[in-house]
Amino acid sequence: MISEQVGAEPKKKASLFTVLRENSRAQGLFLISPTNIYLFLMVVLPLILVTGLSFLSRGAYGQVLFRFNLTNYTRLFDALYGKVMVFSLGIGIGTTLICILVGYPLAYFLARAPARQRSLLLFLILLPFWTNFIIRIFAWMIILRSGGLLDTILQWLHITQAPLNLLYTPTAVLIGMVYEFLPFMVLPLYTSLEKIENSLLEAAADLGAPPWKAFLRVTLPLSVPGMIAGTILTFIPAMGMFVVPDILGGAKTILIGNVIRNQFLTARDWPFGAAASMVLMIMTMVLTLYYTRKAGFGEELLV
Amino acid sequence: MSEKKPALWLRIYSFLVYGFIYAPILILIVFSFNTQKLNVRWEGFTLEWYKVLFADSQIFLATRNTLMIAFVSTLVATIIGTMAALAMHRYRFPFYNVSETVMYIPIVIPEVVMGISLLVFFVMINFTLGLATITLSHIAFNIPFVALVVRARLHGYDKAIDEAAMDLGANELTTFWRVTLPTIMPGVLSGAMLALTLSLDDYVITYFTAGPGSTTLPLRVFSMVKTAVTPEINALSTIWVLIIFVLLVIGQVAQRKKA
Amino acid sequence: MKSEYAVEFHDVVKIFPTPEGGQVNAVDHVSININHGEFFSLLGPSGCGKTTSLRLMAGFEWPTSGDVIIDGEKMGRRPPFLRPVNTVFQNYALFQHMTVYQNVAFGLEMEKVSKNEIDRRVNEALEMVKLPGMGRRKPKQLSGGQQQRIALARALVKRPEVLLLDEPLGALDLKLRKEMQLELKALQEQVGITFIYVTHDQEEALTMSNRIAVMSRGKALQIGPAVEIYERPNCRFVADFIGETNFLLGKIKIIDKDRVTVEISSPNQEICGIGIGQLSVGQAVAVSIRPEKVRLVDDDGSEVAELKGTENLLKGRVSATAYIGSDTRMVLELGTGVRMKVWEQNAISTLDPEAYYSTGDVVRIFVPYENTLVLPEDSV
Numbered sequence: 001m002i003s004e005q006v007g008a009e010p011k012k013k014a015s016l017f018t019v020l021r022e023n024s025r026a027q028g029l030f031l032i033s034p035t036n037i038y039l040f041l042m043v044v045l046p047l048i049l050v051t052g053l054s055f056l057s058r059g060a061y062g063q064v065l066f067r068f069n070l071t072n073y074t075r076l077f078d079a080l081y082g083k084v085m086v087f088s089l090g091i092g093i094g095t096t097l098i099c100i101l102v103g104y105p106l107a108y109f110l111a112r113a114p115a116r117q118r119s120l121l122l123f124l125i126l127l128p129f130w131t132n133f134i135i136r137i138f139a140w141m142i143i144l145r146s147g148g149l150l151d152t153i154l155q156w157l158h159i160t161q162a163p164l165n166l167l168y169t170p171t172a173v174l175i176g177m178v179y180e181f182l183p184f185m186v187l188p189l190y191t192s193l194e195k196i197e198n199s200l201l202e203a204a205a206d207l208g209a210p211p212w213k214a215f216l217r218v219t220l221p222l223s224v225p226g227m228i229a230g231t232i233l234t235f236i237p238a239m240g241m242f243v244v245p246d247i248l249g250g251a252k253t254i255l256i257g258n259v260i261r262n263q264f265l266t267a268r269d270w271p272f273g274a275a276a277s278m279v280l281m282i283m284t285m286v287l288t289l290y291y292t293r294k295a296g297f298g299e300e301l302l303v
Numbered sequence: 304m305s306e307k308k309p310a311l312w313l314r315i316y317s318f319l320v321y322g323f324i325y326a327p328i329l330i331l332i333v334f335s336f337n338t339q340k341l342n343v344r345w346e347g348f349t350l351e352w353y354k355v356l357f358a359d360s361q362i363f364l365a366t367r368n369t370l371m372i373a374f375v376s377t378l379v380a381t382i383i384g385t386m387a388a389l390a391m392h393r394y395r396f397p398f399y400n401v402s403e404t405v406m407y408i409p410i411v412i413p414e415v416v417m418g419i420s421l422l423v424f425f426v427m428i429n430f431t432l433g434l435a436t437i438t439l440s441h442i443a444f445n446i447p448f449v450a451l452v453v454r455a456r457l458h459g460y461d462k463a464i465d466e467a468a469m470d471l472g473a474n475e476l477t478t479f480w481r482v483t484l485p486t487i488m489p490g491v492l493s494g495a496m497l498a499l500t501l502s503l504d505d506y507v508i509t510y511f512t513a514g515p516g517s518t519t520l521p522l523r524v525f526s527m528v529k530t531a532v533t534p535e536i537n538a539l540s541t542i543w544v545l546i547i548f549v550l551l552v553i554g555q556v557a558q559r560k561k562a
Numbered sequence: 563m564k565s566e567y568a569v570e571f572h573d574v575v576k577i578f579p580t581p582e583g584g585q586v587n588a589v590d591h592v593s594i595n596i597n598h599g600e601f602f603s604l605l606g607p608s609g610c611g612k613t614t615s616l617r618l619m620a621g622f623e624w625p626t627s628g629d630v631i632i633d634g635e636k637m638g639r640r641p642p643f644l645r646p647v648n649t650v651f652q653n654y655a656l657f658q659h660m661t662v663y664q665n666v667a668f669g670l671e672m673e674k675v676s677k678n679e680i681d682r683r684v685n686e687a688l689e690m691v692k693l694p695g696m697g698r699r700k701p702k703q704l705s706g707g708q709q710q711r712i713a714l715a716r717a718l719v720k721r722p723e724v725l726l727l728d729e730p731l732g733a734l735d736l737k738l739r740k741e742m743q744l745e746l747k748a749l750q751e752q753v754g755i756t757f758i759y760v761t762h763d764q765e766e767a768l769t770m771s772n773r774i775a776v777m778s779r780g781k782a783l784q785i786g787p788a789v790e791i792y793e794r795p796n797c798r799f800v801a802d803f804i805g806e807t808n809f810l811l812g813k814i815k816i817i818d819k820d821r822v823t824v825e826i827s828s829p830n831q832e833i834c835g836i837g838i839g840q841l842s843v844g845q846a847v848a849v850s851i852r853p854e855k856v857r858l859v860d861d862d863g864s865e866v867a868e869l870k871g872t873e874n875l876l877k878g879r880v881s882a883t884a885y886i887g888s889d890t891r892m893v894l895e896l897g898t899g900v901r902m903k904v905w906e907q908n909a910i911s912t913l914d915p916e917a918y919y920s921t922g923d924v925v926r927i928f929v930p931y932e933n934t935l936v937l938p939e940d941s942v
Binding site for chain 2: 021024025026027028029030031032034035036038039040042043044045046047049050053102105106108109110123124125127128130131132133134135136137138139140141142143149179182236237239240242243246247257260261264265270273274277280281284285288289
């Protein structure tokens with residue numbers, strides 16, 4: 001049996017193993033260090049490089065001039081790019097608002113569905129979003145293009161006479177964004193609504209509130225956390241999007257994401273692109289870190 | 304919420320929203336069999352586009368690359384991410400808060416920013432862009448997601464079973480292998496699934512870290528969408544959707560069976 | 563067996579940091595010697611250090627100072643899998659992903675026992691806990707009581723020298739708990755190994771143990787068999803924690819060997835009792851009188867005359883009574899707000915209401931000197 005061990009304490013080998021065994025802090029460090037090292041190299045360091053890059057300039061031949069200056073940042077807020085920023089903000093807000101308006105009733109419907117049906121219905125909402133999103137945006141391209149499916153149907157129904165020319169407009173971009181982000185709004189809203197106990201609504205009714213008042217004064221306020229979570233999941237990525245504007249918006253509709261992409265791959269003005277990235281990142285990180293420090297990540301959504 | 308039957312208008316509305324969500328995909332699928340090239344009118348049934356798809360060597364190369372990258376990055380990220388989740392759940396160590404923040408950065412920053420920063424990094428250290436850089440980048444954004452999922456699943460973990468294993472004679476390694484890991488396996492698999500999906504689907508970060516020769520399926524689809532618009536894309540989409548659908552259904556059935 | 567004791571604590575201290583940044587002595591200079599084959603209980607309220615003490619024995623914690631010795635060997639910083647003890651956990655800690663058989667076999671696999679031997683011993687263990695044939699089931703298919711027994715089997719199958727049990731019956735309903743108490747006791751006697759049992763339920767400890775250690779705030783206040791703990795508690799806490807008692811506060815007037823006279827403040831009179839511990843004249847003390855150890859007589863009855871001249875006579879009014887069946891429990895007002903619990907056995911079977919005291923009755927209470935303990939007031 002185990003008690004065959006020699007009388008005194010077992011010989012202490014000063015090996016890594018014994019150090020780890022006795023020291024729980026060391027164990028923790030051991031487990032987290034691959035992550036820390038990897039992410040430091042691949043995330044923190046690159047971001048620091050980008051930050052530094054944003055203060056430099058592009059030379060005549062596309063090389064980087066190591067002179068600290070703020071011209072990139074001032075340029076971002078000039079007439080041309082300032083408009084892009086405002087436009088991006090607008091698209092972000094617009095997408096979020098439309099998602100809330102469209103998604104809220106759906107979330108409400110899901111929250112009140114019988115439990116058996118509920119998981120099926122949720123599954124059905126998620127199913128399309130497991131397919132590649134470029135494919136789905138392409139589908140909208142087909143639908144919205146001039147003379148495309150939407151036009152064909154509307155003209156066939158005699159609602160319109162001429163093609164709508166929806167493709168390559170901000171409207172198309174908005175439609176694509178809403179399509180893309182709808183589940184990110186619906187799911188948190190659903191989670192929030194689902195948690196509202198029936199007894200609260202019964203109490204409201206008992207105290208004399210008609211259904212619409214109960215909704216306004218009880219349901220709506222209690223669903224606010226879901227709205228906030230959904231907003232974070234929608235607004236922030238929407239600001240950084242460039243794929244949707246690229247496919248559905250053409251050259252005319254440009255968001256910050258497109259600016260960044262162009263600077264890095266076409267115009268080759270990396271410092272300027274870096275500055276644009278910094279601005280985007282600061283805007284989004286501030287929002288996210290503030291909210292998640294307060295209310296967690298919604299990890300329960302992932303389980 | 305109460306389960307009184309929702310009002311009629313609500314049901315109709317929801318049905319419409321579901322329609323909105325599914326219509327584009329259904330259109331894609333239907334038109335993949337269309338003889339007409341422009342995806343406007345239905346002209347005739349054909350499997351021509353599928354033949355073109357299967358003959359397309361670029362697609363096969365891209366598919367192979369995508370699968371390889373996804374497999375490798377998922378494997379590595381799952382191991383590292385699970386270790387990280389265990390660390391954050393059980394231990395207090397120096398720089399705990401910093402580690403936590405750093406770990407969540409890839410989740411909160413816009414993909415564009417992460418993409419370009421990786422590009423800048425690789426260029427600055429003179430690392431040629433190619434499949435390797437894509438894989439390294441995928442690992443970087445997968446680790447936090449795996450860690451997040453596993454950590455969420457660790458919440459109810461009963462530490463006593465680890466102690467019981469050690470009490471019964473298992474050392475730390477054996478305890479981890481025989482008791483801890485099997486118990487958290489559903490969470491780990493969940494995280495791995497998420498990582499796999501993120502990797503298979505990734506466009507933005509791959510876009511910035513891919514070299515001239517290396518193409519993945521999302522990249523290929525994007526370029527096909529922007530340039531040669533033939534229903535071959537529809538065929539590809541249909542097959543993709545079908546595969547995902549079958550996998551998801553299998554997943555759901557497997558979950559039901561277990562319960 | 564190579565040593566005198568199964569388990570020893572030599573002045574063990576265990577310090578934990580508190581969330582506020584301070585420190586707490588979870589185990590505060592505790593020394594205990596536990597005999598081979600003993601059923602030994604660690605008893606006390608939550609936070610008293612009993613579970614920590616158990617974990618120090620098992621190896622889940624290491625002492626800040628002092629020695630934990632098992633079967634004569636100092637354990638030092640030896641991890642749990644190298645100690646000759648096994649634990650039955652409060653929430654059973656069964657491996658949910660393994661079958662019952664695999665759970666019980668686990669410890670034997672760690673010892674690299676042969677497959678045939680494992681098979682034999684696992685079945686033997688399942689028989690011992692009266693769950694033969696449950697091997698194929700998964701833990702979540704079993705009831706709470708059954709899971710508890712599997713946890714027991716899993717630990718016992720390894721034939722440890724000492725079995726540690728951490729409030730194993732806490733999650734069971736009352737009836738099942740009482741059944742299991744008897745079963746555990748019988749099992750321990752049958753197998754003959756040392757059981758160290760943690761509980762906050764004093765009735766449980768009193769029923770099952772050979773000896774009990776009463777703990778509070780990290781200290782072992784008193785160690786001894788049940789009768790000693792109950793009849794001769796060595797401090798106020800133990801007197802209060804075990805069973806029920808009444809305390810009358812006062813100051814010591816006279817000390818005559820172990821016979822102490824105390825001047826009670828309210829009601830103002832003198833009481834004599836047995837002195838416990840180091841006492842000095844003028845010291846503030848609490849006089850402990852157990853409710854079942856007093857005699858009640860009607861104030862205006864014939865028995866009052868018998869008691870005239872005896873010491874420790876009190877007078878009071880019945881303010882509440884509860885008929886329990888086997889006894890009647892009463893609360894008496896001794897005047898000026900001092901209350902006393904008194905239990906009188908219903909020794910005679912009668913329906914005559916006159917035989918039972920009712921609210922408002924004035925009574926005399928007589929507490930024999932031997933049933934009165936004088937304890938330092940502020941002990942622990």
